[in-house]
Amino acid sequence: MTQAFASEESSESEALTSEAAAAAASSCSREFRANPHPVYAALREKAPVCPLSPPHGVETYLITRYDDARAALADPRLSKDMYGAIDAYHRIFGDSSIALDDNMLFSDPPKHTRLRRIVGSTFTPKRVESLRTRVQQITDKLLDELLEARPASGPVNLLPEFCFPLPLHVICELLGVPENERKQAQEWSATVAQTGFGPEARKALEIAEGNLRDYLVDLCARKRSEPESDLLSALVTAQDQEGALTDHELVSTAWVLLFAGHKSTAYQIGNAVYHLLSRPDQKELALRDASALNAAVEEIFRFETSVENSTFRHAKEDVVIRDTLIPKGALVQISITGANRDPEMFTAPGELDVQRPNVQATHLAFGYGPHYCIGAPLARLEMQIALGTLFARYPRMTLAGAPEDARWLTVPFPAFRGLAELPVVLDPS
Ligand code: HEM
Numbered sequence: 001m002t003q004a005f006a007s008e009e010s011s012e013s014e015a016l017t018s019e020a021a022a023a024a025a026s027s028c029s030r031e032f033r034a035n036p037h038p039v040y041a042a043l044r045e046k047a048p049v050c051p052l053s054p055p056h057g058v059e060t061y062l063i064t065r066y067d068d069a070r071a072a073l074a075d076p077r078l079s080k081d082m083y084g085a086i087d088a089y090h091r092i093f094g095d096s097s098i099a100l101d102d103n104m105l106f107s108d109p110p111k112h113t114r115l116r117r118i119v120g121s122t123f124t125p126k127r128v129e130s131l132r133t134r135v136q137q138i139t140d141k142l143l144d145e146l147l148e149a150r151p152a153s154g155p156v157n158l159l160p161e162f163c164f165p166l167p168l169h170v171i172c173e174l175l176g177v178p179e180n181e182r183k184q185a186q187e188w189s190a191t192v193a194q195t196g197f198g199p200e201a202r203k204a205l206e207i208a209e210g211n212l213r214d215y216l217v218d219l220c221a222r223k224r225s226e227p228e229s230d231l232l233s234a235l236v237t238a239q240d241q242e243g244a245l246t247d248h249e250l251v252s253t254a255w256v257l258l259f260a261g262h263k264s265t266a267y268q269i270g271n272a273v274y275h276l277l278s279r280p281d282q283k284e285l286a287l288r289d290a291s292a293l294n295a296a297v298e299e300i301f302r303f304e305t306s307v308e309n310s311t312f313r314h315a316k317e318d319v320v321i322r323d324t325l326i327p328k329g330a331l332v333q334i335s336i337t338g339a340n341r342d343p344e345m346f347t348a349p350g351e352l353d354v355q356r357p358n359v360q361a362t363h364l365a366f367g368y369g370p371h372y373c374i375g376a377p378l379a380r381l382e383m384q385i386a387l388g389t390l391f392a393r394y395p396r397m398t399l400a401g402a403p404e405d406a407r408w409l410t411v412p413f414p415a416f417r418g419l420a421e422l423p424v425v426l427d428p429s
Helices: 003-015 018-027 030-034 037-046 066-073 082-093 111-122 125-130 132-149 158-163 165-175 179-193 199-225 231-242 247-260 263-278 280-286 290-303 376-393
Strands: 049-052 060-063 155-157 313-315 319-321 324-326 331-334 423-425
Touching (some): 018 030, 018 037, 018 049, 049 324, 060 066, 066 319, 082 313, 132 158, 132 376, 158 165, 158 376, 165 179, 165 247, 165 263, 165 376, 179 199, 199 231, 199 247, 231 247, 263 290, 263 376, 280 290, 313 331
Parallel strands (some): 060 331
Antiparallel strands (some): 049 060, 155 423, 319 324
C-alpha cells in the first residue's frame, strides 16, 4: 500500500465510531466489502471483541486483534463441532449442507484428530512436493491457452482464465477427479460457496449441495472398484482397511478438500497479482529471485489474505475475552484480515513490504492451532509457481484500469476476500 493509501485508511478508521464499525461489519454493506480495512482498524481500537447483528440472526462476536485472534483460534472452549450448535448451523447454512460438512473443519477432538490424521497420513509433504512438476505443467498450459485465445496486448480477466483453473486442476488431480468432470464439480461448488439468505439463493444452494454429494458418493464408489494413485483412492482404502471413516465422513472430507483446495488459493493468486501490479517497486523486489518471491508470497498472505474470517466457532461455556463476556452458545468469528493488520504486531501494517522480516512465522492467513490449514504447503507451492511463471512470461503486464477502480467481491457474508474481476494487459504494445 502506498503511503497515501495507508494514511487514508487510518483517517477513515479514526472517523468511525465503534457502533458504526459494528454496524458495517454486521450488515456487510457494499462499502464494507469493498474495503473492510478501516472498519477492522476501528474495531481493533474501539471494540476488539465486538457483538454483531448479522442477517442470520444468531448472536455472534467478532475478534479483530492479533493476540486475541491467535488465542481464540486455538481455544478449546470455542468449539468447532457443528453438531454442538446445530440450530445455529441450520439457520445459517440450511439443512442440506450437513450432508457435506461432517469433516475435520467442523469437528473437535477426538473426532477432529482422527479425521485429520487420516488425511494427513496420505496428504503428506512428499505427495505435495511430487506435484511440483504437474503444477508447473498446468500453469504453462493455462498461460499458453491464454495467448492462443487473444492478442497479448488486449485486456484479459485473469480470474476465470488463470487464477481459478490453476488450483482447481491441481486439487482435482490430487484427489483424482477426472478431467472431463472438473468443470461441473467447480460449478456446483461455486454455487455452494455463495452463501445468501434469500429463498432463491437457499434453493440453488440446496440443489448444488445435493448434486455435489451424489457426485462425490459416485466418485468414491468408482475409486473403491478401481483404485488409482490419488488421494481419494487412499482415503477409500483407509476407510476399508481400518474402518476409520464413515461413508458420510468420507464424502464430507472429499468435499472440504475439493472446496478449500481451490477457492481460497484462486482468490489469493488474484490478490497477489493485483497488489504487485499496483506497486511496481514491490514487484521488482519480489521478483529478484526465488527466495525473494517466497518471502513476498508470505507478506501478501499477511497483507490481503483470501480467507477474511475464520469459520465459525461457538462458545461451549461463558468465555471472557478482553473484558467482554461471550455467552455460552454464541458464535465467534475471528477476523484474520483484522489480525494480520494489527499495529501491535506488525510495523506499518497497512503497507505491503515484501521484505518484511519473519512474516511467515507470524501471519495468521492459514489459521493457528489444531485447525491450521492442512493445505498450506500446497497453497504456498501453487502461489510461488503461479506468480513466478506469470511474471516471467509477462514482465510488462499491467492492470487494465487504475488500482483504485478494482472491484472486490461484495457477497453479503464475508468469507472470502478477493476480486470480482482482474482485468490485466499481458503485454502492452
Ligand atoms: C491461499 C490458500 C489458502 C488459505 C488462505 C487457507 C486458509 C485456511 C484457514 C484460515 C484455515 C483455518 C480455518 C479455521 O480455523 O476456522 C484453513 C483450514 C483448512 N484448509 Fe486451508 N487455506 C488455503 C488453501 C488450502 C488448500 C490448497 C487446501 C487443500 C488442499 C486447504 C484445506 C484446508 C482444510 C482441510 C482445512 C481444515 C483443517 C482442520 O480443520 O484441521 N486449504 N485454511
